[in-house]
Amino acid sequence: xxxxxxxxxxxxxxxxxxxxxxxxxxxxxxxxxxxxxxxxxxxxxxxxxxxxxxxxxxxxxxxxxxxxxxxxxxxxxxxxxxxxxxxxxxxxxxxxxxxxxxxxxxxxxxxxxxxxxxxxxxxxxxxxxxxxxxxxxxxxxxxxxxxxxxxxxxxxxxxxxxxxxxxxxxxxxxxxxxxxxxxxx
Numbered sequence: 001x002x003x004x005x006x007x008x009x010x011x012x013x014x015x016x017x018x019x020x021x022x023x024x025x026x027x028x029x030x031x032x033x034x035x036x037x038x039x040x041x042x043x044x045x046x047x048x049x050x051x052x053x054x055x056x057x058x059x060x061x062x063x064x065x066x067x068x069x070x071x072x073x074x075x076x077x078x079x080x081x082x083x084x085x086x087x088x089x090x091x092x093x094x095x096x097x098x099x100x101x102x103x104x105x106x107x108x109x110x111x112x113x114x115x116x117x118x119x120x121x122x123x124x125x126x127x128x129x130x131x132x133x134x135x136x137x138x139x140x141x142x143x144x145x146x147x148x149x150x151x152x153x154x155x156x157x158x159x160x161x162x163x164x165x166x167x168x169x170x171x172x173x174x175x176x177x178x179x180x181x182x183x184x185x
Contacts, residue, residue, distance in 0.1 A: 014171070017117035018047055031151045034121065035114035036061055037083030043146055051152030053164035054113070055093055055104055055130040059145040062086065067133050072107045084111040086131060093130055100138030102148060106131045113167055115151070127167045
């Protein structure tokens with residue numbers, strides 16, 4: 001709806017920078033993430049309309065001493081590191097198609113997330129994310145860190161954990177806009 005003097009979160013659209021990448025038949029859109037919790041980062045999440053949550057490799061976000069080959073080490077119910085609350089709740093996020101499934105192994109976490117670039121940015125105050133320590137393709141091959149970080153914008157919740165939903169769900173559109181997103185041509 002059109003109103004005057006409305007800022008982001010109060011009924012005005014927000015512009016953020018997305019990047020298109022294509023190689024042969026594969027096309028993707030990436031969204032820059034510049035901060036997780038209190039830690040400045042520079043990662044590009046896959047903008048995915050078929051996923052409903054955010055997943056990101058814990059490498060470079062959590063101290064290396066917390067990440068082992070068997071999981072993310074959390075003492076008690078949760079621990080706060082770099083403004084990120086990492087819970088002891090573990091899970092597996094699977095995605096793919098009839099030709100194969102990729103699996104991410106990790107923990108439920110909560111953090112503020114800053115997305116965007118010079119075209120525009122936004123900080124989500126506290127959203128659920130899935131921090132993974134290992135990602136394995138359908139052939140059993142472990143993939144490299146941050147090779148499949150996902151910013152899911154689909155409705156609903158992750159199949160691995162009902163707490164993991166799209167960060168866009170936490171953007172307050174106010175009463176003057178309908179929730180959603182629009183991509184430029």
